[in-house]
Amino acid sequence: MADTCIGNCGTATAADGVVTAPPGGATSWNWVSTHLGQDGAARITGYSGSATNGSELRSSAFAARVGDKVSFYFNYVTSDGAGFSDYAFAQLLTAGATDDSLAVNLFTARTKPSGTIVPGQSMPAVNAVLTPSTVPIIAGGPVWSPLGPSSGDCYDIGCGYTGWIKSEYTITTAGTYQLRFGAANWSDTSLDTGMAFTGVFVNGTQTGSTPSNPFQPSVPQNPVTKAFTFDFVATPATPIFIDPDYATGYIYDVLSGPNIASAIFPTIPGDANGYDVYSLNDVLLAHGVYSFDFTTLFAAGVTGFKLKGIDLTAALDPTDGGAFVTGLTFVAGGAVTMTQTPIITTTGVPEPAAWATMILGLGLAGHGLRRRRATSATA
DSSP states (O other), X not given: OEEEEESEEEEESSXXXXXXXXXXXXXXXXXXXXXXXXXXXXXXXXXXXXXXXXXXXXXXXXXXXXXXXXXXXXXXXXXXXXXXXXXXXXXXXXXXXXXXXXXXXXXXXXXXXXXXXXXXXXXXXXXXXXXXXXXXXXXXXOOOGGGGGGTTOOOSTTOEEOOOEEEEEEOSSOEEEEEEEEEEEESOSSSOEXXXXXXXXXXXXXXXXXXXXXXXXXXXXXXXXXXXXXXXXXXXXXXXXXXXXXXXXXXXXXXXXXXXXXXEOOOBTTBOSOEEEEOTTOOEEEEEEXXXXXXXXXXXXXXXXXXXXXXXXXXXXXXXXXXXXXXXXXXSOEEEEEEEXXXXXXXXXXXXXXXXXXXXXXXXXXXXXSOOOOOSOOO
8 A cells, every 4th residue: 555655664464573464354564663764754733842753654545435434454563661752643634735734633642651552642633433442552572673673672661562453434525535654753763663554445445456446546647648646555466456537548557666467457338349458569469358467478577558449438437436447466566656548549539628528637437526428539
């Protein structure tokens, strides 16, 4: 899930010390740590007077409707104690927002010698439901590799970890969102603190894991190239689903991360002929297909490909979560940044309003937030 990091962040797929495999069906999780953190990172507006250094991460963008339940699991880990009140938090922000003053606080955790450390003492009120609702520290020097040299250390009472805790929030305004996770040192930088957390679940399904709950673009569509940009973490052989706007074709291009191993395309009612798959330099690889395994031709996978042959006369239902959601698998795990650029034909150009509808927006089909219009254009 990980996308934009300030400081020290990472991804894990196996248990590590006091951080066990998470509940909820997550196959990987992320972490932030104050070890090698950045000065001024992981600040909360109005509540970070003595914070020193830290790390923060913003998730990939995802769409949510009114009533959708957004959830994730987290585990707070600290080697500090006594009066050194390190903290961690998660916030829900409108995608792309730079000011957290209007953020929804989804959890807070804070070091103190005894008693409840979740929610965090003297921190913003939590607007989400936490399960369990209050949590004390599981005491002892926590062994966890993201803490670096502080792993296994304990400064006075208060060090330890919480175990996995669930945070769930019900969306009140439809939109495209990101989660902001952070951990910060307090008063000094001598001993470190961090947090493990899973990816975003919407209504119990992890974002990007199914066609009905795809990743949304992480930044607005490029007004010049028309490319949609996505950021996520790939797990080998596990499909990741992404959903931009509709067109007669797409160019998929991995900018950084592992190569694409295979692709799965939706079957659109009224368009039963399949699609044509090309290399990035326009060599035809497959004709009339709904999926394709690139490793049958290229053992190392591909950095990108082109898909053509989508029939706009299929007149897609804007409330259909399938829309044109593409499933991708990757040859290895790791953070991926990629673009998906619509191919728009100039044959049978529609009226300007219809043209703008086709090529603009953030790919929110499946949530009924924007109408698509079919035209007589051919691929």
